[in-house]
Amino acid sequence: MTATLSGPRSAEEFAGRRVVVAGLGVSGVSAARALVRLGAEVTVVDGGDGPAHRERASAARESGAAVRLGDGGTLPDGTDLVVTSPGWPPQSPLFAAAQAAGVPVIGDVELAWRLRGPGGAPWLAVTGTNGKTTTVQMLAAILTAAGLRTAAVGNIGTPLVDVVLADEPYDVLAVELSSYQLHWAPSLRPHSAAVLNLAPDHLDWHGSMDAYAADKGRIYEGNTVACVYNTADPATEELVRRADVTEGCRAIGFTLGAPRPSEFGVVDGILVDRAFVTDRRQHAQELAQVTDIAPDAGPAAPHNIANALAAAALARAYGVPPQAVRDGLRSFRPDAHRIARVAEVGGVTYVNDSKATNTHAAHASLAAYDPVVWIAGGLAKGATFDDLVASAAPRLRGVVLMGADRALIGEALARHAPDVPVVDLDRTDTGAMAAAVRAAAGLARPGDTVLMAPACASMDMFTHYGRRGDAFAAAVRDLAGGAEDAR
Template sequence: MGGGLVSGFPGQRITVAGLGVSGIGAARALAGLGALVTVVDGGDGPRQRERAAELAAEGIDVRTGDGETLPEGTDLVVTSPGWRPDSPLFAAAGKAGVEVVGDVEIAWRLRGPGAAPWLAVTGTNGKTTTVRMLAAILGAAGLRTAAVGNIGSSLVDAVRADPPYDVLAVELSSYQLHWAPSVRPHSAAVLNLAPDHLDWHGSMEAYAAAKGRIYEGNTVACVYNAADPATEALVRAADVAEGCRAVGFTLGAPGLSEVGVVDGILADRAFVPDRRERAQELAQVSDIGPDTGTTAPHTVANALAAAALARAYGVPAAAVRDGLRAFRPDPHRIAHVADIGGVAWVDDSKATNTHAAEASLAAFPGVVWIAGGLAKGATFDELVAGAADRLRGVVLIGADRRLIADALARHAPDVPVVDLDRTDTGAMAAAVGEAAGLARPGDTVLLAPACASMDMFTNYNERGDAFAAAVRALATGPDATGQ
């Protein structure tokens, strides 16, 4: 389970790859434990230089503009999640016989006696929402907790917090799991599996195997999606602690050892003493983030997974209800922006792959869809075929929009399509204007790009902000007819 590194840190020469949140957190923690830390980053822009200056002031060496050369004498490499396994730095480390691990692995090895257990979540989509729901539920139970991991909070900092946490809600990406061989959560969930990041992992099999690592060593529950057999297969393949159970979540009525939905009620047949005969009411579907309009099917599924992990930790049913009532989604995740002339405008810029866009499109009966960006090797036939009967129109933007246009021609030939031959940031305002022309009262204009954003924007947040700004401008313009 790790732990051997901590006593060896003083004087150890450790190279940290990356000047992001996780890299900086790891560098500071390791330096504080007496390691001789060098941070390397291939970038050399203003942001990298600013962060380098901050670390240099703390006695940490930083090398910008070169992320490929292994510093001489390195004993261990700690990588940030996004660095590819075939990076030249890691090839050099392998040649030198130097171990490469991630910041999550370091955080696990830094845990002391009585450390907070980890309730961990991964999956192609829904991770952040589920982890934030889980943290809200744990907090409602009176536990000191935090949502950490792949959501901008350093896990290294969290495991060293004073006072310590009672339990941690941990989001883990496939990248992080790839570099974390020793992590053994209390309980964990894989929400879903669909092709994503295959350019990084090399194959769907490797991607799934990385996700499946989250189940290794679980002690109480391996939570899986009953509607996604691939997640259950990962549970079956995992080496878990004696007595650990497989617990499914389903949008239907729960079977034995499942949580599910019965007449609008989230019901537990997994963590009640007489689960063969009865179920425990946990919450109403309407309790999930009230006033936010987030009871789309995939949001309910995320709530069930969060509830299952919380129940595995012994949280009472009332805390599940109270936590879900307190939950508010992060921006750009099926976020309602405005109603204009009877048309709803919804920002789901976080739908950066086809699986996420599929769930988003399924939440609305009539959609004018704004899509496109960087496809990351994805294909769109299955997505378009499944959504064709609810599409009222499509506006395409971004570098790989032609792939979506071709799928629409094959599977939804009667749907009006506006193909904006633009990849500049101003294209979003044009897309909103075109969508307004296609939408009719009762429709939803949905930004669910099914693609990454970096062809036009810094990230999906900036893309969603541009959409929301354009919608607000539309709402206040001279032709606005809505409230």
């Protein structure tokens, strides 16, 4: 099931409507609170009934919403509209009941877009299989450097509904959008948007790669100035070709090489713009040095250079001057667990990329280092690892495997990198990460990088990829302390 354009179209039209909000997460509680303020009769439903659900239910009830726990599949009588949280799959019984009753279903992003109104802040939107959060944060830093009131929002930070209803208006928003959110947002029309890359992910939710790509491509619909795509990923350009955009909207590529006209790229270590210049056939505008990208974090990995180019393209599409691109990239600080340098111990650099929860992200991370001792494994989520291992094999010094589905990676290593030493840790206890770091240290030589880029989800051993990254960083610090004590 997909969202439709029916239902209330402005803030005033929600008054008196009976609205069901699906899900008691952050976005669900935000939607419920806003809808109550607009005069809607709101019922929040959620299939869970644990302590955390009850605590959030209390907060929703305090705002004036009714809450029904333990039953997320029954549609209350008289419902006019369903607003879903992003994670609820289209096959959910609640949506089947809504479809049978002729009740429209929209997502929290669609709700925010409708509440935004015609005079609301423009949205510069970003999606992709990987790199969304980093790119949106880079974009927000650039917009801030240009003196604009902005925020990094959407699938990151503050819920969009809260932002569009804020008392102090924003000039422009940097919006991260997941495929889930785009699926339920049929009327979304950003100022400009970027699809960073496409690789198989969340196929259990979408049903197929084609459906996943189609939902990602929704971000380009109705763009007014620029559809930004990755020249190294033809699937992103194909989504631009399929999009129904506003007359005059342009396709803008980004590349790690020298750019052609209407592209952003890199020339002699300089990020340049050949799209938003007076004579793009003869002229390129210098924006920043590659070394300007989060300089405190160390040398920028190739995929973060690509992220910076995409952010720069969206900012320039909005009219930001070149100096603001440079200043914004200099001020940007990456989140923890994303290519985060932890320490150097005995001439070996230890890098935490716990956020690399799929093969596409791990591929980008591995491509940034040579030689590398790779710590990998966890929950594979149906992924296969042959392509990843085959591409990384020439740069692998060794591999340490851990987690529930480590054997899948081990089998790929046996096929494509049989000479690479592998340590297989058959344990999932709290000390497993420390053992993995010690094993990696035993494989590494001075000048190497020990990289934790698991290519898998963390929930077999940790509640969140952040906890996994924290455990890695703590183990590295312990290793560093032990090395210091041994002197």
